[in-house]
Amino acid sequence: MKLPQTQAAVLRAASATDEKTIAEVADETDTDPATVYGAVTELADEGLLSVAETTETTATVTDEGYEYLADGLPEVRLYRAALDAGADDDPASMGQVIGASGLGGGAVDIALSNYARKGYGTIDSGEITADPDADPEADPEADALASLDAGQSVDDEDVLAQLARRGLVDRDETTVRSVTLTDAGVTAMMEGIETAETVDRLTPELLTSGEWRDVEFTEYNVEADAPEQRGGKTHILRQTADRVKDVLVGMGFEEMEGPHADADFWINDCLFMPQDHPARTHWDRFVLDTPPMQDLPEDLLDRVEDAHRNGVGPDGDGYHSPWSEDFAREIALRGHTTSLSMRYLSGHQIGELEEPKRCFSVEKVYRNDTLDATHLLEFFQIEGWVMAEDLSVRDLMGTFEEFYRQFGITDLQFKPHYNPYTEPSFELFGHHPETGELIEIGNSGMFRDEVLEPLGVECDVMAWGLALERLLMLMYGFEDIRDVHGTLCDLDLLRETEVLH
Structure with a gap:
């Protein structure tokens, strides 16, 4: 069987018993992953490879998240300042507590919007109270940030979603594709694979020399994934x-x-x-x-x-x-x-x-x-x-x-x-x-x-x-x-x- 160079290399790298990801095949063949995926699609269409897809979600701490890892979540800092002001016994002046917390700028708004949500206390008419039974040391969002920073996974989807809404973590969902040789692919490998000389683009040299008439062009795969591009847009x-x-x-x-x-x-x-x-x-x-x-x-x-x-x-x-x-x-x-x-x-x-x-x-x-x-x-x-x-x-x-x-x-x-x-x-x-x-x-x-x-x-x-x-x-x-x-x-x-x- 005669195949283009990339397809032949991908087929040789694939296994009939072990699944290999596109990234692993790309490393073995020293080929760009997008090019490998295009070859995989063509080989799958020919019945030589089977492709399995899984979805992986990764979470990484943002710069703002690292600031909170160092200084503490704003709502936790506000709670501790409220405790110091005696707000667990009697309502304290919100302005006084905010000043004592050391919060400034947008961190004040963030602290106020999350304080009551987490049950740290109440804010009403310029006064703040602190729930004496709250435990800032067990804050699930702070714990999740610390786990991600340590390279550990976080299983609580609700906490991860909240951290993502706050801009403290970035969540990326990727599709991982793995390939294995089919029976037809194994048969083709046993019968032998020849590499066909193909080119994937028309160059000035091919045009001026006239060689474009004699070369074989790689088919363009319109179904291959392309990198996601997000342009700017006017806010709604x-x-x-x-x-x-x-x-x-x-x-x-x-x-x-x-x-x-x-x-x-x-x-x-x-x-x-x-x-x-x-x-x-x-x-x-x-x-x-x-x-x-x-x-x-x-x-x-x-x-x-x-x-x-x-x-x-x-x-x-x-x-x-x-x-x-x-x-x-x-x-x-x-x-x-x-x-x-x-x-x-x-x-x-x-x-x-x-x-x-x-x-x-x-x-x-x-x-x-x-x-x-x-x-x-x-x-x-x-x-x-x-x-x-x-x-x-x-x-x-x-x-x-x-x-x-x-x-x-x-x-x-x-x-x-x-x-x-x-x-x-x-x-x-x-x-x-x-x-x-x-x-x-x-x-x-x-x-x-x-x-x-x-x-x-x-x-x-x-x-x-x-x-x-x-x-x-x-x-x-x-x-x-x-x-x-x-x-x-x-x-x-x-x-x-x-x-x-």
């Missing part, structure tokens, strides 16, 4: 944000831009939020250690202060609470993009606006929330407003129905709500496609006179803040937003999720 959250922008532009809106860190004046005071409101404490916002903002329009500052102290109109009463200009000038990360709306509606950002006018933004906001399946410390808000004469709540509801219809969501529900800056106000809810539960997806209302009059706006303004991540959950059925956003996101899910249009 960014794809959804871009689509939201396209929809709103198509509805006649213009995009707003502005700073992520801004004066509390723009973030809250212009919105008629009293300065002693709980949402303006350090428990809910991120204050920056930077000099106060000096570039505030003094006349607007006076009008906003007057609205807070005395109200607006003959029946206005204002707030009977402290007002501080120093507080208004403090810099914080914006808790909502309504700070942009205040900048634009006041004329401070791009000059005086003429109604009718529609504006929107899809930008990040920052809140000191407790991490869970639907809350993050930073997320995207879909801000929007319309200024025109004689607007009503029916106009606002109709806008939402048209907007969400573009994303296949038609079962909106509206619930009356209180906001310091809008009246009337209502929240929006949608049904989760997988669980069927109602999920809050936004807040909205008509801006109050106490907001509009200091800004110099003389017509109606309807406004809203919608959650981009919640829209993503309704569109794709994700049950935990941390699967698609943040340090614990599921990369395979992001790679495989089909974009909806």
Whole structure:
């Protein structure tokens, strides 16, 4: 029997009694494994080899995993700091415990998101407790990391899957193919194998010399495995944000831009939020250690202060609470993009606006929330407003129905709500496609006179803040937003999720 050189070498290396992997045959024949696999496929088609397939999964510790091996898992460090603070007896200040733990940056978020999950204690309203019966020395994830580092296998699939979601191990699934000679292969070997001279590619030399007319070309195997190539792609959250922008532009809106860190004046005071409101404490916002903002329009500052102290109109009463200009000038990360709306509606950002006018933004906001399946410390808000004469709540509801219809969501529900800056106000809810539960997806209302009059706006303004991540959950059925956003996101899910249009 006459065979191409590689096929002949592979057949000679194969055994009728012992299975040999493609890698082992490649080593014996000093041939690239991909080339060997191509030859194996051809020989199997001829009935000379039989091929068996098994799947092997390997787990390797990532760089972040090695950091935790050296320093300890963030949630374990947080638990030990909580014990030192006496949180096993009485709740302790979360800020104090985090400071004592030495955690910083993203490690804080990771510790908080895994602390309660593992039963180390509870986190609520800025306080932390520690379960005295918890045993951090027996943390299964820490033990699994140590075993992998020592070259040992880990049999607990749930633990490995959790470590992979956290990015602490990389899991690779490979198909191992082994070959053995068939009876026909043994017969062919006994009868003798001759090597046929073949070439696997057309070269310039073959063309110029004319030898291509006389040589035998190796058949191209279109079924052979090729190395997996993963190119970059736009994150599904960014794809959804871009689509939201396209929809709103198509509805006649213009995009707003502005700073992520801004004066509390723009973030809250212009919105008629009293300065002693709980949402303006350090428990809910991120204050920056930077000099106060000096570039505030003094006349607007006076009008906003007057609205807070005395109200607006003959029946206005204002707030009977402290007002501080120093507080208004403090810099914080914006808790909502309504700070942009205040900048634009006041004329401070791009000059005086003429109604009718529609504006929107899809930008990040920052809140000191407790991490869970639907809350993050930073997320995207879909801000929007319309200024025109004689607007009503029916106009606002109709806008939402048209907007969400573009994303296949038609079962909106509206619930009356209180906001310091809008009246009337209502929240929006949608049904989760997988669980069927109602999920809050936004807040909205008509801006109050106490907001509009200091800004110099003389017509109606309807406004809203919608959650981009919640829209993503309704569109794709994700049950935990941390699967698609943040340090614990599921990369395979992001790679495989089909974009909806």
